[in-house]
Amino acid sequence: MNREGERLINGIVKENPTFVLMLGMCPTLAVTTSAMNGLGMGLTTMVVLALSNAIISLLRNIIPDRVRIPAFIVIIASFVTIMQFLLEGFIPSLYSSLGLYIPLIVVNCIILGRAESYASKNPVLPSLFDGIGMGLGFSVALTMIGAVRELIGAGTLFNFRIMPESYIPCAIFVMAPGAFFVLAFLTALQNKIKIAGAKKGKDTSKIGSGCSEDCMNCSDKGCAHRVIDTDSKPGETLAQGAERREQETEEKIEKEDN
Amino acid sequence: MSDLMKVSSNPHIRSKLTTNTIMAAVIIALLPATGFGIYNFGIPALILILVTVASTVLTEFLYEKLMKKPVTIGDFSAVVTGLLLALNLPSGAPWWIGVIGGVFAILIVKMLFGGLGQNFMNPALGARCFLMLSFTSIMTNFDCDAYTGATPLALVKAGEPVDIFNMVIGKTAGTIGETSMIAIVIGACFLILLGIIDLRIPGSYILTFVIFICIFGGHGIDPAYISAQLAGGGLMLGAFFMATDYVTRPITKNGQILFGIFLGIMTGIFRLFGPGAEGVSYSIILGNLLVPLMEKITLPKPFGKGGEKR
Incomplete structure (x- = not known):
């Protein structure tokens, strides 16, 4: 147009x-x-x-x-x-x-x-x-x-x-x-x-939080300090991810000790 | 943790009063006025009351079904709203007035602001004022089979003589529930004895109003004039049943007294200097809007705070 x-x-x-x-x-x-x-x-x-x-x-x-x-x-x-x-x-x-x-x-x-x-x-x-x-x-x-x-x-x-x-x-x-x-x-x-x-045809789960996924034109600066967990598994919250990593580290240490 | 120490979150003191019991008590307290209204105005009044109550309950039910919210018609608050609205209508009003008023009260004034406990204005009075502005000629036409002509309050305003005995009993023209001072006071005593309402708001309201009309009414301290002003119109119904609405009155005790004083002054201004004879509903609505401010300036001090500065 x-x-x-x-x-x-x-x-x-x-x-x-x-x-x-x-x-x-x-x-x-x-x-x-x-x-x-x-x-x-x-x-x-x-x-x-x-x-x-x-x-x-x-x-x-x-x-x-x-x-x-x-x-x-x-x-x-x-x-x-x-x-x-x-x-x-x-x-x-x-x-x-x-x-x-x-x-x-x-x-x-x-x-x-x-x-x-x-x-x-x-x-x-x-x-x-x-x-x-x-x-x-x-x-x-x-x-x-x-x-x-x-x-x-x-x-x-x-x-x-x-x-x-x-x-x-x-x-x-x-x-x-x-x-x-x-x-x-x-x-x-x-x-x-x-x-x-x-x-329609959009991920509606994010609309509720006010995120339009259009970061170029977004005026909400609240995003900047949000933690982005790059190591997360699908469907996992931040807390769950941290817990899982902690467990994994402990297991690793135990293995090394043995 | 030993068995002797039971830890739970507050509230620690529980009351047996629930929304259901309060609303049921208000309905019972309104029965004398309702019954007298039906006796006084006949079958049309009964039909109007039933239609209005049905429309408020049905509106709440349908809205909550449509919006997929929990249905709350079981707490009787919609019944109270419908009954109060119907008692504020003239008996000669057509049935659809009750339906429009009921839908407006529940949908616009109550539900759109979040339902019971969230509305900033008394739903029944909001709807009454909406109907008053929309259908002025119907809402101010008090002619019916039993009575014709102006309401006693309009006669008082015009300076004509009125029969005070009939006004106290309630055998006069007016809206369905407002005419009988005795029936309303019986219901109000029931609520006061149960501890559901107290005299802070009605007492300060009526006292302020009496003082106001003594000063500005032009009749001085004239018992006949004062009792005509008290028994006429919706003052009693408004003071005991509408101004004391839990949702739209101030929470603080001093705020409630301030609220009553404000209502008394506003009602006096509306009745004496306004164009119409009546002003109870408008003053209560105005008071409702100022409730947050009244609560703010009457916030009680926590124990130990605000002592002498050293």
């Missing part, structure tokens, strides 16, 4: 900003009262993210290292302002329902995070696709959370009535606690699916 495609998949599945990285929780919890709001917020963020990633990547050799954060913020804020005017002009209903959360995209940590960790170090095209991928992952997550909350909390989906008329909506789901319930359940669900997929 080429690098751009890999970036797209990475943003949507592997490093989904909401379900895996747990970034941008403020808009995730606040605006997902309906599927439409979630989708609108996600797509708005995606446009800002992709464009700011591209511009920051273009300017990455010009921006001095010391002032990079203010420079990133200026670029991001410019795009947010443009998006805000566009939304106000063309989709006023979405503009009014998202309200304050549109200007707050400036401080969304996904955008600054991607600028800092990816766009400022990589060429333009991968950065652009990284932004699109992350933005799509954010949109998918927000739309899913919004859809579940709207369905249970109001009985509708994208403003179409799904539940029968007799359904009494469970109003807590469109309130703040509902956002936490749904986010937690969807995160647990995608973890369950991902872990099941990751276990």
Whole structure:
């Protein structure tokens, strides 16, 4: 797979900003009262993210290292302002329902995070696709959370009535606690699916200990001081191995004595 | 090692009290209030209680089967949760309210946090507040065959006269188990005599609440007003049966008194200054969340520690 495609998949599945990285929780919890709001917020963020990633990547050799954060913020804020005017002009209903959360995209940590960790170090095209991928992952997550909350909390989906008329909506789901319930359940669900997929064809006995057998990219330095018993027999613990060697030495000494 | 010296690990002093006996005693103590609720509100109350208890027990059983964990429905704690939740529902609520509440109480509040002993919040009250926020109109509609109109507590808040004798007996509108002060106090006396609960939490709770409404209630020390506030709403049920829940109360003795004082102040604030007439469940839940902090500041000093520094 080429690098751009890999970036797209990475943003949507592997490093989904909401379900895996747990970034941008403020808009995730606040605006997902309906599927439409979630989708609108996600797509708005995606446009800002992709464009700011591209511009920051273009300017990455010009921006001095010391002032990079203010420079990133200026670029991001410019795009947010443009998006805000566009939304106000063309989709006023979405503009009014998202309200304050549109200007707050400036401080969304996904955008600054991607600028800092990816766009400022990589060429333009991968950065652009990284932004699109992350933005799509954010949109998918927000739309899913919004859809579940709207369905249970109001009985509708994208403003179409799904539940029968007799359904009494469970109003807590469109309130703040509902956002936490749904986010937690969807995160647990995608973890369950991902872990099941990751276990296939792999030595699952080591996953429980947090070891992915990928020592190159492993951040766990706890491994370094672990004793590795090179002389062990299969299926033997460290203590058993030590005991066996001790016995063998004793036998040897006895033999020599005789 | 000689035969005379038997070495074993602690605990060395064993109590005959087990989770089973405690829970069974709580169920017996709740029977007067349950019985009066059924007598007062009729068959719909009985059906709602049965459905709620069945849903809590079944949820616990199914979750533990699905997760391949040991099944713990035999300790009756799910029955207590279901019964307490049902006593907190209005008798006119449809059966599915009991089912949703029961599933939420056991699955979300109790099991997802690790089961009995691990939950940070009283499951029955968590579910009640969930239902309260979700289905406000159903949960605050106390109309039934026997009574219509507002609960006595709402009347008190509106400044209208109430019949205190009926409130103490329990012949008023309200949730199934909260109306009868006498039935609840009989059950509570049973628990206190058995030594399962003590008066630290209920006593400090009710005392603080009385002092609070005397100061801020606007009626001064008016016995009629105070007894109406005490007999109305879920104060008695909450103070004796919910706040004393072993899992979600502080362990330290001073912490329990602090817990009661906090609940009394919060209930007073909710009842006097809040938009609704009732606030017992919200204050107990808030208190539950602060329990770790209360335990931390009331940690007893080990014997011999903390003496005069030389």
